Amino acid sequence: MRTGRFCAIYWIVMRLHIREMLSSQSGEHISFHMPGHKRCGDDITELRYSDALINPTGVILRAETDIAKILGAERSFILTDGSTCGIFSMLYALKKEGVRRLAFPAACHRSVFNACRVLGIECELIGTETAYGIPLQPTPDAIARAVSNADALLLTSPDYYGFVAPMSAAAEICRTHAKVFVIDGAHGSHLHFSDMYAGKFADMWVDGVHKSLPALTQGAVVSAKSRQFSEALGEGVKTFRTTSPSYPIMASVEEAVKFPRNEAIERAAERFKREHGAVENDDWTKILIYFGRCCDLAERRLAEYNVYPEFNDKNYLMFYLSPCTKESDLKKLGALLKELPRGERVFVKGEIPIYSEGV
Numbered sequence: 001m002r003t004g005r006f007c008a009i010y011w012i013v014m015r016l017h018i019r020e021m022l023s024s025q026s027g028e029h030i031s032f033h034m035p036g037h038k039r040c041g042d043d044i045t046e047l048r049y050s051d052a053l054i055n056p057t058g059v060i061l062r063a064e065t066d067i068a069k070i071l072g073a074e075r076s077f078i079l080t081d082g083s084t085c086g087i088f089s090m091l092y093a094l095k096k097e098g099v100r101r102l103a104f105p106a107a108c109h110r111s112v113f114n115a116c117r118v119l120g121i122e123c124e125l126i127g128t129e130t131a132y133g134i135p136l137q138p139t140p141d142a143i144a145r146a147v148s149n150a151d152a153l154l155l156t157s158p159d160y161y162g163f164v165a166p167m168s169a170a171a172e173i174c175r176t177h178a179k180v181f182v183i184d185g186a187h188g189s190h191l192h193f194s195d196m197y198a199g200k201f202a203d204m205w206v207d208g209v210h211k212s213l214p215a216l217t218q219g220a221v222v223s224a225k226s227r228q229f230s231e232a233l234g235e236g237v238k239t240f241r242t243t244s245p246s247y248p249i250m251a252s253v254e255e256a257v258k259f260p261r262n263e264a265i266e267r268a269a270e271r272f273k274r275e276h277g278a279v280e281n282d283d284w285t286k287i288l289i290y291f292g293r294c295c296d297l298a299e300r301r302l303a304e305y306n307v308y309p310e311f312n313d314k315n316y317l318m319f320y321l322s323p324c325t326k327e328s329d330l331k332k333l334g335a336l337l338k339e340l341p342r343g344e345r346v347f348v349k350g351e352i353p354i355y356s357e358g359v
């Protein structure tokens with residue numbers, strides 16, 4: 001893992017290619033091009049000087065090359081249409097490489113079901129067990145069984161509740177049986193500093209940069225580990241990505257991936273979890289606090305103080321952090337939590353409230 005000092009130096013030496021290009025063009029600019037607002041801040045389009053996302057040769061290529069280096073990929077593609085586009089692109093690449101049946105946990109994001117349906121990929125579902133209302137990651141045994149009936153495996157890691165998949169075991173299973181391994185890392189782009197990073201295990205993976213790093217909403221990256229998949233992934237990206245990419249989003253993705261690690265807030269989050277009896281999970285950015293029947297009441301009370309959790313699944317409130325979370329805000333949350341009632345567990349029959357299949 002990198003130390004804080006190393007990160008600070010790293011941050012200084014890394015150039016922000018897209019941001020620098022935008023700043024250098026902030027003078028007079030007479031717009032006879034889209035968008036219709038005729039130049040509002042950095043929201044430009046693909047012009048002579050600004051490169052083109054579909055076939056980059058300038059600042060965007062330099063940004064993508066840096067991002068690939070940081071994430072340990074052979075090729076990374078900036079996305080301005082969320083991890084959803086990355087999932088569709090990865091599954092397109094799988095199909096192109098001959099995958100007909102994909103194994104994945106039933107509690108996957110809807111984009112996985114949707115991409116399978118659109119691309120005609122068969123689903124081999126891995127049953128999702130729950131414990132205390134929390135969906136569990138599949139075991140290596142369950143993964144091995146599913147992989148034996150499929151051509152490729154997709155896992156979500158970390159998941160929405162902050163649990164990391166058994167990626168090392170899964171990668172080994174896939175290697176042994178010559179199956180492709182892809183990871184939906186929509187909630188894990190902040191982990192690229194760590195051993196729990198999807199890119200250390202998968203052939204292709206998506207980073208939802210806007211979720212846990214400071215990128216604008218919809219900013220994401222999809223990557224391929226080796227040359228074997230980068231061409232097919234590039235074709236997938238060209239098929240599903242918008243042809244009108246947002247420069248503010250692209251610049252923010254580059255900046256977010258180059259954003260230094262914030263070890264102080266990581267430590268504060270772990271301390272907070274212990275002090276407030278949060279569920280023990282693997283991911284410091286996801287603080288899961290049990291309120292049971294008092295979930296709605298707790299959420300309402302917090303809103304009175306302008307404090308908003310990421311989700312309320314009727315048993316837990318989840319507070320989603322990032323390297324930009326302020327310690328003072330965590331302290332404020334801690335003080336409020338002490339005043340809030342915690343209730344009995346709510347049994348939600350048969351399904352996991354915040355997940356839903358397809359469409």
Ligand SMILES: Cc1ncc(COP(=O)(O)O)c(C=O)c1O
Pocket residue numbers: 081082083084085108109111156159160184186187208218220
């Ligand atoms: C696990 C998971 N994968 C993929 C996505 C899709 O991400 P996006 O909303 O950036 O398209 C989400 C969205 O919440 C998600 O939770």
